[in-house]
Amino acid sequence: MLSEETKSDSFVEFVTATERRLRQALTSAFGPDRGREAAAEALAYGWEHWDRVSGMENPAGYLYRVGRDRARRMYRTGPLSLPPTVSDGDRWVEPALPGALAALPEKQRTVVALLYGYGWSMGEVAELLGIAKSTVQTYAGRALESLRRRLGVNR
Numbered sequence: 001m002l003s004e005e006t007k008s009d010s011f012v013e014f015v016t017a018t019e020r021r022l023r024q025a026l027t028s029a030f031g032p033d034r035g036r037e038a039a040a041e042a043l044a045y046g047w048e049h050w051d052r053v054s055g056m057e058n059p060a061g062y063l064y065r066v067g068r069d070r071a072r073r074m075y076r077t078g079p080l081s082l083p084p085t086v087s088d089g090d091r092w093v094e095p096a097l098p099g100a101l102a103a104l105p106e107k108q109r110t111v112v113a114l115l116y117g118y119g120w121s122m123g124e125v126a127e128l129l130g131i132a133k134s135t136v137q138t139y140a141g142r143a144l145e146s147l148r149r150r151l152g153v154n155r
Contacts, residue, residue, distance in 0.1 A: 011050050015043060018060045021120075025064055025128055030071045030088050031082050037074070042067030061130045064138035101152040108143035112135055 022042060027035030042063040047051050053059050082098035101109055110129070114120040114134075122140075126133045148154070 001102075003019050007050050010054055011047055014046070014054070014059065019043065021128065022060055022064060022067065024036070024113060024118050024120075026067045026071065026111060027116065029068060029074065029110040034071050034075055037051075038067035038071035041070045045070075058127065058130065061128050064128055090142075094151060096151055097147075103150065104143050104146055108139045108146070111139040112143035112147070115140055 019039070023036060023039040026038040026042070029035065030038055042133060045066050046059070046063045056062050082102050101113070104112070107129075111125055114125045114128075115122065122133045122136045126136045129136070
């Protein structure tokens, strides 16, 4: 069992290294409000169980699943709500994109947001989600095809 000081130091180091990415993954799946709350719940769980979680091969992936499961339980009803797009003089974002993203299955939405929205590599997405790179590729391809169809975009 870790001493309180060692536990605190190692958990702070873990949070510093992974909190942003955990939050990005959960907000990609559940939207900004639900995702931030799920990330906070996952990290609280991680702190409570740090003796066990810290010894895992992929603690960030495990806490992603904890946050995902908590978000699913908390929000069993009600559609996913994504904020409207904001375009400025330097960039334009398709106004229908939030609705098209919200209509995607959770795994596809998460993969496409992490890959193309946050710039993660396929390996990073696969590791956090606990799936193979080929599965990430499949989800991304299906998501992009669905988005193109919903937004009326031809290749």
